[in-house]
Structure formats: structure tokens, C-alpha cells
Amino acid sequence: MSETVHRWMEQYPELGSGPISTEPYISPEWYEREKEKIFRKVWLCVGRENELPKAGDYKVKRVAAADTSVILIRGKDGRIRAFHNACAHRGNTVISETGEETFGGSKAAIMTCRFHGWVYDAEGALKQVPSEQRFYDCFQKEKNGLTPIHLDTWEGFIFINVAEKPETGLLDYLGDYATHFAGFPFNELDYGFTYYTYLDCNWKVAHDAFAEAYHVDTIHAGSFPNVFSTGLQNVKLMGPHRSCAVCLTLSAKPTPVAGIANRLAGASLVSVRGESMLPPTINPDKRDDFAFELSVLFPNTLLHISEGIWFTHQFWPTAHNKTLWEGRYYVKAPQSHSQRWAIEHAMTLQRNAWLEDTATMEDTQRAMQSRAKLEQHLQDDEILIRHGAVVVDRFVNA
Amino acid sequence: MTGTRLPDDFADLAPFLHWALPTPDQRYNHRRAASREELRAFYDAMLPRIEAILTLVDDYPLGALPEELRPLYRLALSLAEVAPHIELYGGAPGVPYAFEETRFLAAHGDQDTALGQPPAAAA
Secondary structure: OOOOOOHHHHHOHHHOOOOEEOHHHHOHHHHHHHHHHHHOOOOEEEEEHHHOOOOOEEEEEEEHHHOEEEEEEEOOOOOEEEEEOOOOOOOOOOOOOOOOEEEEEOOOOEEEOOOOOOEEEOOOOEEEOOOHHHOOOOOOHHHOOOOEEEEEEEOOEEEEEOOOOOOOOHHHHHOHHHHHHOOOOOOOOOEEEEEEEEEOOOHHHHHHHHOOOOOHHHHOOOOOOOEEEEEEEEEEEEOOEEEEEEEEEEOOOOOHHHHHHHHHHOOOOOOOOOOOOOOOOOOOOOOOOEEEEEEEEOOOEEEEEEOOEEEEEEEEEEEOOEEEEEEEEEEOOOOOHHHHHHHHHHHHHHHHHHHHHHOOHHHHHHHHHOOOOOEEOOOHHHHHHHHHHHHHHHHHOO | OOOOOOOHHHHHHHHHHHHOOOOHHHHHHHHHHOOHHHHHHHHHHHHHHHHHHHHHHOOOOOOOOOHHHHHHHHHHHHHHHHHHHHHOOOOOOOOOOOOOHHHOEEOOOOOOHHHOOOOOOOO
8 A cells, every 4th residue: 555544644754643732722812812813913815806897996894803893995096995994084884784795886986984974985985984074183184094904816806904014015925826727718608606504613613614524425325425534635735725636536426416416517526527628736646536635724715626627615704613604615517407406406515515514513523512522633644734733733823 | 578588499398497597696595495396397398498598599699699588598597507406416405514605796696697797806
């Protein structure tokens, strides 16, 4: 046997092999330190550029772990900028939020605060203050624009960094992760489904449940019964980020409706497809059992790519034991009603698999909070979880 | 009345018109509320007809489906929702060993799928 049972530990001995403490998953104090040392310091992926196609289009996204809501708005110059959603007057939100994400647009590319009608442009400048003459000499419009947030983009993804001065630029932060995924046609596969829910668990419990393939044979025995995990391949740790290939074998022919859907669209993760759109860095050995690349873009984004599909999970903590989960699933826009139907089938199956994934998370959190077990044990194929724990610890204790 | 009738060739599916629902949320709620027997009967009636339905609706460009064909297409979309329960979950109306389904929200849940629009990004 050429692959040893501890090959990832042998490849990355610096991560160690001991048990992992559960304290970071259940401690409110630890979470406060994560907010300060991680979520207020690093680049966070908050959307796609094509969510805001026209000048004046905006999205407001709540980022509780950074104690703010972020306005992303495309200016008349075509650039997307980010600002805190806070009015310079008395701190009201400039754009009224209707939920975790609020979409809107303004042909004139301006934002007007509902409270007293202060008007800002898409560059953040304060343009108009009703009854301006009644403010005092110390008030200057030009010094009271919206507070900007650092923004940069990579492969169509929008990232923000709420630090006053980020320690690194986005590309330095992404490092080898950026080159690993470069060239995948994210923009061509832009037909995206979004699901979300609030989970009563720590964000890392959610991360961990998705960051291994050890669970496929048990947890997905319902939705993917003819699929068996053949383990991880090509584990690659890249600074705080991590990636690997998930390999699965399909041991039976598809069920009747699934067979029709696969033939029409090839949109399901467990269907067999034709030629490759993957960058050469992905599945470099061209393994037949390659199913998808599973990666973690630190801290809270899981990005997966496969032939004709990509999907993300994002875990947005709102408390030490509460997490907003967002799952997004992207395929090429259908050209016909039958393709649209096939995508509906694939998405339904994927949603059900995600329902199976999320089923364990609140139970895990409750059990951890009992403190009956103070450590968790990881096997070699759970290396992404181990790396996650090591990286979080490094940031929090930096 | 348009919207509640099927083309003559598919008149045998009329007993299942209650599955001709426009939005993903409606279809998923209907599936959750159905009995095992209702799921099975719908699946068994639809499976032999699904390819003919998809061939027929493909006579029209995506998003330009005539009103009178929409109920038929919506039956097909309900089959996509129901099929895993018959083919994989032993006929159970719910997803077994799953997170509470009603807490899982789809941003596109209230869109009329037959209109062929891209899925909404936020609810």
C-alpha cells in the first residue's frame, strides 16, 4: 500500500496529532477574542461582484462578528466600495435593513438616510443635509462622509476588511490559495441558489461538520446512498487556508428520476460528466473518483468546485453558540425548461444533503456545552479540522 | 380556466393538479404535508410521463412557456421535489435524520420557477 494511514500527519507534522480542546467552541470569552483577533482583522468574503450589476446597485450585509453592517455599492465609475452603514448625523443606519442581506438600487447612485434625509453618494461623500444652516460652525459636510471599509476583489468575489489598516492586502492574504483556484469559470457558472438558517452552535462546529468526508457514508446514507467516500487526496495547507480533493465512488446506477436529470444537465454533484473545466492544480492526478475540491478560505468561507458546479458554505457567528449559515450553489444558467427542471432536481438533492449535514450541529454544541468531554479526537482524514483549530489558536493568541 | 387545466394528452394527470404549484416553498410544503400514499401515487403517475412533459415544454424558450402549459411544467417541478423521497427515503414525506426543514430558508422560495428567472439572492 503506497498510502500510509497517517500520511497527512507525516506531510504536516507541525500540526501535531493530539486531541483538540472543546473550549474554543463553548467559551463566550474565546469568541470575543476571535472577533477582535480574527473577524475584525482579516479579509472576509461578503459577496460576488455580479450581485451588483449596475451603478447605484447596493447590498447591505450584516457582519455581527465585526460588530457592523456593511454597505457595498457600485459607483458611477463602476467601482464597488464598502462603507459602514452608519449615518454621520446621529448614527442611524443610512440604508434600512430588512434582514441579513438587504438589496437595493438607486439610479442616481445615492443613499438617503430615512431618519432626517441626509444624502450620501456612492463614493461615500455627504452631499446634502436638510436645514444644514442650523448646524454649528464646527460641522463640516466634507468631513462627515460615510466611514469607508477596505474592499478588494479576487475572481469576482468581494472581500472586506474592517481593520483601520489591514496587515496585508487581499492577494497577500490569499497567497497560494488564489493561484490554486485561479481560472475556474466562477463567472460563467453564475446561476446561484441561496439557502440560509440560524444554527444554535459555534461557527467552528459548523465549519468542522462540513470540512471532512469521513461522514459521507453515515450522514448521507439517505440522499447519496450509492456514494462511498474513498477519502481525501491532495491535501494542501496554504497559510491560514486549506484545500483538498474529496473522492467518492458511485457504486450503483442512478435512480430513475435522477438518471433523467443527470442526462439533461449533469448538475448534480454525484453525476458523471464529460470534459474538464478545472484548473490544472485541481485533481492533478486526474483520478476517476474525484468528486469535488473542498477548501476553506479562512476564516469562515468553504469554497467547493467541481465540473459545472461550485458551492459555498459561510458561517457567520452572531454569538459564541449562534451562527448564521449561508449555503450557495452555482451552475451554468439553463437554456431550456428541461435543463431548468434538472437543476431543480439537483438543487433539491443538494438541499436535502445539507439538511443532513446541519442535523448534527446543534446536538454537537449541546453535548460540548455539557463539558462531559473536554477534548475531541481527530483522525488523519480530519486534517482540515485540525488545521482550522491550530490556525484559530494562532490568531487568537497572537 | 387557464392555469388549472392540462393539455388533452396529459388529462390523466388531472387528479394530481394540486401538485401544480408555482413556487419551491409551495412544492416543498405540499411534499411535507403529503402522506406516504399520496407521494407514491404522484410519483408513479408522473414517472412514465416526465420525459414527454419535458420534451413538450422545450418547444418554448425558457421563460416563454404559454400559460396553458405551466400547470404541466409545475407538476414536473413537483416530481423533482418528491422523487428523492420515493427513490431514496423509503417513501417518507420528510428528509430522514435531517435538520428541521422549516428552519431552512430558500432565498428563491417564493419565485415562480416556470417564469425562468435567475434565483433571487436574498429573501
